[in-house]
Amino acid sequence: MPKRAVLLVNLGSPKSTTEGDVRDYLREFLGDERVIDAPSQPWRALLLEGIILRTRPKKSAHAYEQVWTKEGSPLVVTSRRVQQKLAATLGAATPVYLAMRYGQPSIASVVAQIAADGIDELLLFPQYPHYAMSSWETVVVRVMSAVAEQAPRLRVTTVQPFFADTDYIDALQTVSAPFLRQPHDYVLFSYHGLPERHMRKADSSHAHCLTVPDCCTTCSPSHATCYRSQVYATTRAFVTRAGVAADKHSVSFQSRLLGEPWLRPFTDHEFERLARSGVKKLLVMCNAFTADCLETLEEIQQQGRDTFLGAGGESFQQIPCLNDHPAFIDFLAKRTQLWLVGRRA
Numbered sequence: 276m277p278k279r280a281v282l283l284v285n286l287g288s289p290k291s292t293t294e295g296d297v298r299d300y301l302r303e304f305l306g307d308e309r310v311i312d313a314p315s316q317p318w319r320a321l322l323l324e325g326i327i328l329r330t331r332p333k334k335s336a337h338a339y340e341q342v343w344t345k346e347g348s349p350l351v352v353t354s355r356r357v358q359q360k361l362a363a364t365l366g367a368a369t370p371v372y373l374a375m376r377y378g379q380p381s382i383a384s385v386v387a388q389i390a391a392d393g394i395d396e397l398l399l400f401p402q403y404p405h406y407a408m409s410s411w412e413t414v415v416v417r418v419m420s421a422v423a424e425q426a427p428r429l430r431v432t433t434v435q436p437f438f439a440d441t442d443y444i445d446a447l448q449t450v451s452a453p454f455l456r457q458p459h460d461y462v463l464f465s466y467h468g469l470p471e472r473h474m475r476k477a478d479s480s481h482a483h484c485l486t487v488p489d490c491c492t493t494c495s496p497s498h499a500t501c502y503r504s505q506v507y508a509t510t511r512a513f514v515t516r517a518g519v520a521a522d523k524h525s526v527s528f529q530s531r532l533l534g535e536p537w538l539r540p541f542t543d544h545e546f547e548r549l550a551r552s553g554v555k556k557l558l559v560m561c562n563a564f565t566a567d568c569l570e571t572l573e574e575i576q577q578q579g580r581d582t583f584l585g586a587g588g589e590s591f592q593q594i595p596c597l598n599d600h601p602a603f604i605d606f607l608a609k610r611t612q613l614w615l616v617g618r619r620a
Contacts, residue, residue, distance in 0.1 A: 277395035279618060280370040281611055283358055284382065284414045285402040285566060287375030288348030292339040298332035304377045309413040312476070335569075342572040350568040351375065354402070356599040357566070357607070364608045369615065370394070376414050383421045390426035397422075398614045399433045400607065402565045404443060405505040406436045407469055408477060432614060438505040442606045444512045447562060449602040451517065454594045459556045461523050461549060464513075465542040465579075466506040466563040467570060468528035470535050474503055503538060509562055529561075530570055546579055550586035557583055559593045565603065567596045 289300035305311050305323055313319040339348075346352045354373055362371040370392070374385035389397060399418055403411040415433055422429050437443045455462075471485055477500040478484035484501055487493055491504040498504040510526055513519070529542035540548075549557060559579065561571045571593060580591040597603035 277618070278393055279368075279396045279398070279615060280372060280389060280392075280394045281361065281365070281398045281400055282372045282374060282385065282389065282418070283354065283361070283400050283402055283607075284374050284376060284418065285350060285354045286410070286568070287378035288350050288568075289336075289339060289378060292336050292343050294332050294336045297336040297339060298328055300378055301332060301335065302328060307377075307409070307413055309416070310409045312408075312473075338569060338573045341577060342569060348568075349572060350566050351378075353566040353598050357402075357604065360599055360601075360604045361607050361611070364604055365611060369611065374418075376417060382414075382417050383425070386418065386421040386425050386429075390429065394426075394429060396430045396618055397432070398611055399431050400610070401434065403563075404436060404438045404509060404565065405466075405502050405563060406438075406477070406500050407502040408473060409469065410467075411436055432618075434610060436505060437610070438509045439512050440606075440610075442609055444509070444516050446597055446600070446602040446606045447509075447513050447560075448516045450597055450600050451560060451594045454558055454592060455517060455519070457558075457592070459558045459590070459592075461525075461554045461556075462514075462519055462558045462560060463542070463545060463549065464506075464510045464524065464526045464560050464562060465529050465545075465575060466526065466561070468531045468537045468541070469502055470532075470537050472535060474501060474538075477501060506563065513560075513562070529574060542575075542579065543582055546583040546588075547586040550583050550588040555588055556590040557588055557592070559591070561593065561596060565597050567598060571596060 289296040302323065305327060306319070308319065311319055311322065313322055342349055344352060358371050358373040365371065372385050372389055374380050374382045376382065399415065401411050401414040403414070406412065419431065422431055474484040475481065478497040480497055483495045483497045484490055491507045507526060514524055527540045527542040527545040528538040531537040531541065559575055561575060564571055576593045583591045
């Protein structure tokens with residue numbers, strides 16, 4: 276029988292909160308041509324080394340200090356727990372490996388271990404519900420490159436973006452239910468932001484995304500690689516499943532760089548707008564992330580809370596990401612077991 280295994284891949288984190296380690300991490304992360312896709316390598320290098328890495332490491336190091344735990348990076352710690360719990364669910368016959376797109380454990384080192392362990396068939400499970408070239412795609416490309424170099428006989432099956440998978444939506448509903456039962460006025464779905472240019476670049480027709488009116492709800496093959504349409508699909512499916520009223524929720528986008536148009540509305544602006552419009556008790560869901568990380572723990576729970584309360588809000592709660600909740604482990608296990616059954620057939 277072929278030896279089969281699962282590889283979970285998430286974003287990654289610096290080794291520590293020191294400015295040097297954060298700089299090294301940002302150099303790898305922002306040096307990825309699918310993250311900052313400037314037209315030429317010299318221009319990307321100038322932008323990264325000449326501008327971003329001169330100021331951002333100090334600021335980011337301070338932000339990481341606000342969320343770092345005794346065990347290390349929240350994202351990495353949580354991802355390891357997911358790996359361990361999924362492995363316990365699947366049993367010893369199906370090992371579960373964990374890699375980070377940036378930082379450690381690196382994709383290259385984990386693929387080398389997979390090859391050394393004699394794995395024949397691998398289920399690659401990017402921990403991103405939605406397609407984006409700067410998240411899901413870069414993980415797949417990097418893994419397949421490492422496989423081609425180190426384990427060319429390894430057969431890889433990749434889990435596609437699961438943004439509207441019924442079991443995934445059910446997991447979101449299970450995790451959020453206790454919070455939705457608490458008194459609240461509004462739910463804001465804050466997704467990670469992307470440049471509008473990435474939407475157009477991912478549209479192979481170059482004639483739909485951000486061009487056709489209501490492009491995200493007008494059926495098109497481009498939706499298969501459209502981050503914006505997929506986050507709206509997740510939101511529609513979730514609010515239907517959870518019974519959130521149409522006038523009691525909206526979508527926004529967090530994290531952005533200056534210099535070009537990014538997806539709107541911006542989350543920090545929405546915190547102010549909602550508070551000033553009379554929303555007193557706000558819930559926030561960050562469904563672009565499967566595990567709580569810097570963008571949820573510091574940008575939303577800390578900065579976002581301060582912005583909302585400072586603008587007149589009274590109660591602010593970020594609903595935790597799926598993390599290592601049993602409902603998420605069940606989702607991962609079910610998808611894996613379907614793959615295993617298919618491979619055995």
